[in-house]
Amino acid sequence: LSICSRTVEPLEYYRRFLKENCRPDGRELGEFRTTTVNIGKCLCSITTADGSALVKLGNTTVICGVKAELAAPAVDSANKGYIVPNVELPSLCAERFRSGPPGEEAQAASQFIADVIENSQMIVKEDLCIANGKLAWVLYCDIICLDYDGNLLDASVFALLAALKNVQLPLVTINEETGLSEVNLKQKNPLIMRKHPVATSFAVFDDTLLIVDPTAEEEDLATGTVTIVTDEEGRLCSVHKPGGSPLTGAKLQDCITRAITRHKEVKKLIDKVIKSITPK
């Protein structure tokens, strides 16, 4: 009988759980799913990328690969490199995504990631410049969702953060006589990351209830979503509420407080993982 109710009247089924302040998968309203992250060539198995990470948030699986290439900087910003994020939602991750040109969700997610990088200044573009006006790094960050079970934005930001921490850029010098660039693959330096933004997503139910880390089923039933991106100083890099039910300022404040707590948990996790893969 309960299985019938879940398919026939999903909202009523969910409401029964929410009344008891819990969710069908046994979590509290403010509890996150188990987060696991694999960084680097050995664990993540993208051997062609300069930096890679695989993040699992419950069933949602997102992989990020960063490739660094050389290019001439733009004329109007001669001392800046480029960071190009791209989020892909291939048809293998969920039924609703068809193959073909990127849909609205993928494009909106790509724009969101680009905004997070820009707003948080996690990578300052001036750090990517090698020679003013002549040569700069381009970081192509490809974020691909392998299994979509809700909360894509949190997982993508986390995967991006982990992959960028893993990137090792070779030293590039410009030979003054020939004017050509020489890449020294033996000497590699890690990327300079100024800030570590972490995203926390919430789903709004029936205009009042806020639940953290929604699954795909919960996202479909929710009347709105909010994503808050914070950095380590407690500053807000992004408050992203794309429409949906209206919220008061106080509810938004609750979300922000929860996001700041979540940041600390995620930072601890990333530090632990980085420490475990650094060769001693």
Add this chain to the structure above:
Amino acid sequence: SVSPGDTSVLAGLYGPAEAKISKELPDRAALEVLLRPKVGLPGVLERSREQLLRQTCEAVVLGVLHPRTAITLVLQVLSDAGSLLSCCLNAACMALLDAGLPLAALFCGVTCALQPDGTILLDPTARQEQEARAILTFAISSSERKVLMTTTKGSCSVEEMQQCLASAQRAADTIFQFYRDSVRRRYSKC
């Protein structure tokens, strides 16, 4: 057509009309937003803005009264001199009003710019936007001034965000008065 200062956006609303079978929803109206920039083809930024506008409109339009129909909102940017997203929001709401669609509430768009010295500026020009530390755009609903949509550019502290939200909610009163006056002017001629 809404133009605060020199920013100008033209909005056209079509619907509720018959929807394509692939797009129709069985219990509500399917809302679609198309944002056309002044120059060039619509890109990723336009798609992300379309998603913001669409979900904001979906929250207020009573779609359940018109199931299996399509409502299309087309926004054309005529000129951009700052505060573009809030201009689009205002144009969208006025188009919904003008079309006579059933709405649960009205909404208005307000942009706040945080200057480097900490002062809050409402409806910044393009120049002020560039100099600002952070730009926050809110869609405030007419019922209890709740927040329908927020987008931020740049980083700010939590207190600054709350202050911007409070000033945006106060400014929303002026915009809703403007809606009232425009609608009154339009219908007083007939």
